[in-house]
Amino acid sequence: MKKIIFLIVALNFLTCERILIPGRLEDSYSDVFNSFWEEFDQHYSYFGLKQIDWNLVKSVNEPLVADFTSDEEMLNLFDSMIQSLKDVHVNVYAPNTVLAFDARQGYPENTADLADKYLLEQIRTNNTISHGEIAGTNLAYIKIDRFSGSLSEFAVFTDILSSYGDKDGLVLDIRSNGGGSDENGNFIASHFASEDKVYRKFRYRNGPSHDDFTDWFESKITASPNPFEKPVALLINRGCASACENFIASLKVYDQVITFGGITAGGSGNPIYRELPNGWAFRLSNWQVDFVPFGMVEGVGIEPDFPIDISESDMVDEIDAILERAIEFLEQ
Numbered sequence: 001m002k003k004i005i006f007l008i009v010a011l012n013f014l015t016c017e018r019i020l021i022p023g024r025l026e027d028s029y030s031d032v033f034n035s036f037w038e039e040f041d042q043h044y045s046y047f048g049l050k051q052i053d054w055n056l057v058k059s060v061n062e063p064l065v066a067d068f069t070s071d072e073e074m075l076n077l078f079d080s081m082i083q084s085l086k087d088v089h090v091n092v093y094a095p096n097t098v099l100a101f102d103a104r105q106g107y108p109e110n111t112a113d114l115a116d117k118y119l120l121e122q123i124r125t126n127n128t129i130s131h132g133e134i135a136g137t138n139l140a141y142i143k144i145d146r147f148s149g150s151l152s153e154f155a156v157f158t159d160i161l162s163s164y165g166d167k168d169g170l171v172l173d174i175r176s177n178g179g180g181s182d183e184n185g186n187f188i189a190s191h192f193a194s195e196d197k198v199y200r201k202f203r204y205r206n207g208p209s210h211d212d213f214t215d216w217f218e219s220k221i222t223a224s225p226n227p228f229e230k231p232v233a234l235l236i237n238r239g240c241a242s243a244c245e246n247f248i249a250s251l252k253v254y255d256q257v258i259t260f261g262g263i264t265a266g267g268s269g270n271p272i273y274r275e276l277p278n279g280w281a282f283r284l285s286n287w288q289v290d291f292v293p294f295g296m297v298e299g300v301g302i303e304p305d306f307p308i309d310i311s312e313s314d315m316v317d318e319i320d321a322i323l324e325r326a327i328e329f330l331e332q
Contacts, residue, residue, distance in 0.1 A: 029068040031277045033061070036078065036092075039274045044284050045205040045213075046087065046269070046298055054210070057081060075099060078282075086299050088241050089269035093281040103238060103265035103301075108309040110237035110262045112143060112175045114320040118327075128153045131160050134171065139330055140164035143173040144188065147243040148180025154187055161191055161228055169231040169330035171323065175261060179242030186221060189250040192232060192257065193223045199250045202270075202289045213288065221250050232257045233326035236304055241265035248302055249291035258329065259304040261322045266301035 037058050047054055061077060068074055071094065078092045079099045092099040116122040119132035119141055128149060131142040142160060164170065201216040234251060236259055245264050251257040269285025276282065290296050306329070308322045 028278065029065045029074055030062075032074060032280070033065045033077070035276050036081075036282065037062075039282075040284055041210075042208060043205055043272065043274075043286055044085075044210075045286050045288050046085075047210040049288070049296060050085070050299055052085065057084070087269060087285055088265055088267035089271040089283065089285045091283050103241065103267065107238040108262060108311075109239075110175060110308075110310050110322060111239070112173050112235070112320070112323075114310075114315075114318055115141065115143065115173060115323055117318060118320065118323055125156050125160065126153055129156060129160065131164075133164075133167075134327060137327060137331060138166075138168045139171060139327060140167045140169075141171045141173065144177060146177055146180050147182075147184045147247065149184065151181075151184055151187060154184050157188055157191065165228075167230070169233065170228065171233045171235065171326050171330070173235040173323070174240060174244055174247065175235050175237040175322075176239035177244040177247075178239060179244045179246075179267070182219075182243050182246050185243050185247035186219075186250060189221050189247060190224050192228050192251060192254055193221045194227045194229055194254065195223050196220055197253045198292060199253045200246070200289055200291045202287050204287045216290075221253070229256055231330050233330055234259045235261050235322055235326060236264055236302070237262040237322075238265055238301070240302075241267040242269075245297060245302055246289075246291075249293055249297075252293040258306070259302075260306045260308055260326045260329070261304050262307065262309060263301040263303050264297070266297050266299045268296070268298045 041054055061081065064077060075092070075094060075097060082090050082092065082099050082101055086101055088101055088103050090101060118134055120135050122130055122132045124130040128145055129142065131140065134141050198218045198220045200219045202219070203213045203216045206212055206214050234248065234257055236248060240248065241264065245268060248259065248264065252259070268289040270287045271283040272286045273281060273283045288296065294302055306325060308325050310321050314321050
């Protein structure tokens with residue numbers, strides 16, 4: 001099935017007024033295809049890990065382009081190529097259209113939609129963070145919807161966590177958090193850091209060969225002067241991707257953090273943006289990340305310590321099986 005998402009709003013970075021030149025469609029579509037293929041050939045970082053023969057992709061698809069007479073045919077071909085990469089950081093942006101790989105297809109939703117029913121009161125601090133006390137327990141609950149936005153949106157976390165200092169443990173819910181900024185996630189993670197720890201290494205693609213990379217660089221979480229060291233149940237699902245997976249790795253270097261729920265999306269590409277000859281834009285993964293607790297998770301995802309799914313019958317009965325298992329664990 002073609003996975004094309006139609007946008008309601010225009011994408012500012014698209015040069016929508018540029019179109020394929022009438023009268024030489026075959027040459028134009030060939031130029032577009034070759035530009036797309038060559039940019040990936042020179043810059044994409046996960047050919048080796050995913051065992052993708054990019055030359056074969058070209059030999060199979062390039063002859064098809066000569067017969068194209070419409071943008072839809074070109075987009076269908078790009079969509080097929082994107083699906084084969086299985087990379088959530090690869091997209092094509094055309095007027096009113098975004099091509100994307102959806103890592104969530106075929107996986108349980110396992111969302112946090114029912115979590116507020118377990119709280120004495122859900123307190124929404126802003127559009128990013130909500131929290132509350134879990135009814136019938138001495139546990140706190142904090143949900144982080146995303147890691148995008150300014151760091152100032154996340155500054156409230158310090159006071160929120162401090163207000164639950166007398167609790168026996170914390171449920172930290174990041175289900176369906178699609179990522180954003182590593183900086184914001186690292187700020188949150190530092191609140192649980194009893195010591196400085198390296199949690200990942202990364203390197204950039206930097207040459208014409210698919211295995212040309214820079215040296216590895218390291219990232220670490222800086223210790224807090226007053227860390228939260230009580231048990232933390234981290235709730236995850238297939239909707240966790242990119243900076244959210246980076247956040248999971250940064251917390252899992254500390255022993256008090258245990259994960260519950262479903263496997264994550266496996267998106268770690270740190271994309272760069274490019275433009276095609278016809279004005280369409282696209283992005284592609286340009287680095288590799290190796291997480292200390294997990295290794296490379298690109299295209300694979302992070303497995304939870306306690307795999308749990310919310311069944312259809314659970315949804316009907318308004319039961320959050322993931323949250324309930326986390327509460328049980330923290331109370332034992």
